[in-house]
Amino acid sequence: MKLISYTCPHCMQYRLDCRIVMKHNLLGSIQSIRICSISKISRSRRFHTDLLRSIIIFASLVSRSASFASSASAITSSLSVGAAPFIRRSGSSIMKASSAVSISDAFDGGNIEHVKNEDGSVFLKVKPDPYTELEKTNHMQYFSFRSRVYAEDKVNMKYIIENAGECSYPSGWPGYTVFYSTDRTTWRRVLDTNYDAEKGHLEWSFDHNNASNGESVHFCYYPPYSYERHLDLIAQCELANGATVKSLGQTLDGREMECITCGDGPLSAWIIHRQHPGENMAEFFAEGLLTRLLGLDTDGAVDGLAKKALSLFTFHIVPNMNPDGALRGHLRTNACGANLNREWCSTGDYVAPTLDRSPEVYHVLRAMDKTGVDIFADVHGDEALPFNFIAGAEGCPNWSERLKALQSSVLGAYCRANSDMQKAIGYEPEEPGNARMAVCSNQIAVRFDCLAFTLEMPFKDCLSYPDPERGWHPSRAAQLGASLLDSFVYVQPNLRSNEVFWSSLPEDDTYVRPTEKYL
Numbered sequence: 001m002k003l004i005s006y007t008c009p010h011c012m013q014y015r016l017d018c019r020i021v022m023k024h025n026l027l028g029s030i031q032s033i034r035i036c037s038i039s040k041i042s043r044s045r046r047f048h049t050d051l052l053r054s055i056i057i058f059a060s061l062v063s064r065s066a067s068f069a070s071s072a073s074a075i076t077s078s079l080s081v082g083a084a085p086f087i088r089r090s091g092s093s094i095m096k097a098s099s100a101v102s103i104s105d106a107f108d109g110g111n112i113e114h115v116k117n118e119d120g121s122v123f124l125k126v127k128p129d130p131y132t133e134l135e136k137t138n139h140m141q142y143f144s145f146r147s148r149v150y151a152e153d154k155v156n157m158k159y160i161i162e163n164a165g166e167c168s169y170p171s172g173w174p175g176y177t178v179f180y181s182t183d184r185t186t187w188r189r190v191l192d193t194n195y196d197a198e199k200g201h202l203e204w205s206f207d208h209n210n211a212s213n214g215e216s217v218h219f220c221y222y223p224p225y226s227y228e229r230h231l232d233l234i235a236q237c238e239l240a241n242g243a244t245v246k247s248l249g250q251t252l253d254g255r256e257m258e259c260i261t262c263g264d265g266p267l268s269a270w271i272i273h274r275q276h277p278g279e280n281m282a283e284f285f286a287e288g289l290l291t292r293l294l295g296l297d298t299d300g301a302v303d304g305l306a307k308k309a310l311s312l313f314t315f316h317i318v319p320n321m322n323p324d325g326a327l328r329g330h331l332r333t334n335a336c337g338a339n340l341n342r343e344w345c346s347t348g349d350y351v352a353p354t355l356d357r358s359p360e361v362y363h364v365l366r367a368m369d370k371t372g373v374d375i376f377a378d379v380h381g382d383e384a385l386p387f388n389f390i391a392g393a394e395g396c397p398n399w400s401e402r403l404k405a406l407q408s409s410v411l412g413a414y415c416r417a418n419s420d421m422q423k424a425i426g427y428e429p430e431e432p433g434n435a436r437m438a439v440c441s442n443q444i445a446v447r448f449d450c451l452a453f454t455l456e457m458p459f460k461d462c463l464s465y466p467d468p469e470r471g472w473h474p475s476r477a478a479q480l481g482a483s484l485l486d487s488f489v490y491v492q493p494n495l496r497s498n499e500v501f502w503s504s505l506p507e508d509d510t511y512v513r514p515t516e517k518y519l
Contacts, residue, residue: 101157105145108226109280111329112145121158122147126167129330130337133357134350139339141167141383142278142331144220149208156207159219165200168331172383173197176460177471178204179220187223189461189471222381222459223474225274225283227255227327230320233287234258240294242310249363252335253324257363260317262293263310267374267495269488272318272364275340275440276332277325279381281457281477286319286379288478292485293317309485312492316371321360334360341378342436344443352438361440368444374495375410375488376444376452379481386460386472387425388480389514390414390453393445395430396437405502406451408511410491416508417486420476422464426456426514451495455484463518 101122103114115123124145128138140163149157164173173195181187193204206217237260238245247256263269271289273282293315295302302310309315320326324335332339336357343358344365353361392407393399414421435442445452457480461471470476494501 100149100155102148102150103145104148105329107146108228108327109144109224109329110146111143115162120155121160124159124161125163126161127329129325129333130335132333132337132339134342134347134352135339137168139168139330139332141169141172142221142329144218144224144329146216146218147206148216150215155209156205158203158205161202163200164195164202165197169383170197170200172459173202175386176202177468178202179223179471180206181218181223182216184218184224187473188469190219191468221278222280225280225287225320225326225474227323230283230323230326233290233319234260236296237290237294240296241300243294248318248367249359251322251324251360253327255323255327257318257321257323257360259364259367260290260319261315262317263312263314265309265311265313267313267492268316268371269313269375270316270318270368270371270373270444271377271379271484272321272440273379274319274326275321275378276380277320277322277328277334278331279457280326281381281459281472281474282379283320284474284477285455285457285481286317288481289484290317290319290481291478292482305489306485309489312489313375314371316367318364321364334358341380341440342438344440345438347438368448373444373448373450373452375450375491376441376448377484378440378444378452378454380454380456381459382456383459385425385427385456385516385518386458386463387518388421388455388457388462388464388472389423389426390455391427391441391514392429392453393435393442395432395435396442396445397433397435398446398449399432401502403445403451404511405505405509406491406494407453409494409505409509410451410453410487412506412509413490414483414487418480418483420462420464420480421483423512424514425516425518428516429513451491 101117103112103122103124104110105112105127111127113125113127115125117123124143126140126143128140131138143161147157147159149155159178164170167173174197176195177189177191177193179187180190190204190206193202195202206219208215208217234245237243240262243260243262245258245260248259249257251257271286273286274280276282291297292306293302293309294300295306322330322334322340325333328335332341334340338352338358340358340361343352343361346352352358353365355362390407390411393403396403411421411423415423430436435446437443437446439454441452441454444450457477458472461468462476467473467476
């Protein structure tokens with residue numbers, strides 16, 4: 001006699017004590033079954049009935065005889081109270097027992113809708129963000145899910161996101177490759193990722209027979225930076241010498257808007273990250289920046305340039321501007337659907353920022369008004385362009401030779417410090433006087449008459465120095481974050497200078513007007 005014990009996921013979700021136990025003999029005939037007492041309640045009985053259906057494949061690993069399958073089917077039929085053939089809860093799916101794969105996004109930052117399995121293919125849809133009142137749309141592009149293939153049925157599966165063409169940036173799919181991991185630590189790219197523009201499908205295949213660790217594989221648009229990891233980073237900063245962590249306020253879901261302050265220099269440097277929650281590379285960037293600045297991985301020891309930076313600036317660093325959207329698996333919006341990078345001032349009758357819709361921006365902007373800003377960076381990720389670049393304030397009413405020279409100088413120094421940064425490719429600059437003032441970096445540039453820019457990193461591989469297997473990887477994003485300090489220190493003497501310094505800039509600091517055309 002063998003004993004198999006299963007824990008009901010419904011009861012685990014509600015922290016109830018439950019076991020489903022099945023006994024069967026060597027011939028595979030079920031001898032007895034015991035279900036927890038709350039199964040007397042019809043809804044719970046339905047969950048347990050569905051669970052039994054879903055575990056038939058797993059149980060058959062112990063005994064593959066026809067009598068087992070027959071007995072299990074008989075039991076689930078006798079218990080049936082009209083339950084559906086599978087359970088769907090919190091966006092996850094427990095598949096029919098006859099299926100080979102189970103898809104789940106029921107975790108921090110998860111996003112996918114499982115549509116169906118058909119002929120060796122798994123059909124999926126990206127879930128949209130809440131409706132954005134200002135932009136009149138539901139943004140979507142970010143996805144993150146877990147695929148579990150049963151051991152006896154491991155196959156080469158094809159995955160199809162069938163609404164990729166309806167996503168916010170369909171131009172971001174050509175040349176993009178999906179990330180995957182079997183341990184959620186080591187991330188690689190699926191090199192056969194393909195975008196079928198005619199069908200609007202993003203497709204890739206994965207040989208689960210070669211999965212190196214267990215049965216489950218995690219696929220995503222970009223590797224997750226979880227809220228738990230965020231809290232770990234905050235805790236490290238709280239313990240670091242010379243750093244102060246303060247909550248500037250709370251989000252709509254009640255999470256803290258943490259800001260790390262360090263340094264004692266006379267100039268105020270603000271760096272914010274991840275206004276768009278699906279742009280996870282931005283918080284990896286923040287981690288690299290803070291690690292170098294505070295010596296988080298060297299027991300507090302920092303290099304000479306970091307020490308100099310701390311003596312020149314007082315840094316105010318917000319690692320995650322949108323923790324609610326990040327936890328919910330959104331691409332661009334917070335909990336209620338606000339695109340934070342359009343909330344930095346009112347647009348017509350649309351009032352922003354407000355505590356009811358965009359408290360994240362409201363609290364940070366209020367803190368900036370108290371400290372002033374001498375240099376500012378807003379760190380993002382871009383879906384379409386396969387390069388790192390900065391977008392400046394060319395369209396702002398205060399754009400001048402001074403700001404132009406500061407922007408070209410900081411970019412020149414950045415390129416020298418880290419070869420993953422470049423000048424030529426980027427957004428087409430806004431025409432003079434036509435800046436969108438609700439965009440963060442534009443608002444800060446005008447509000448404080450300072451050097452302010454948006455820094456973008458790719459979701460795709462970085463074509464400056466391609467690495468097809470890894471693409472633009474979290475570790476490189478962290479390195480780019482650490483290198484930001486070099487550019488800040490270099491430009492510091494001229495940030496508030498009254499001299500006409502732009503007349504004698506070195507050739508490496510010459511302004512280059514960026515273009516989006518790179519092919």
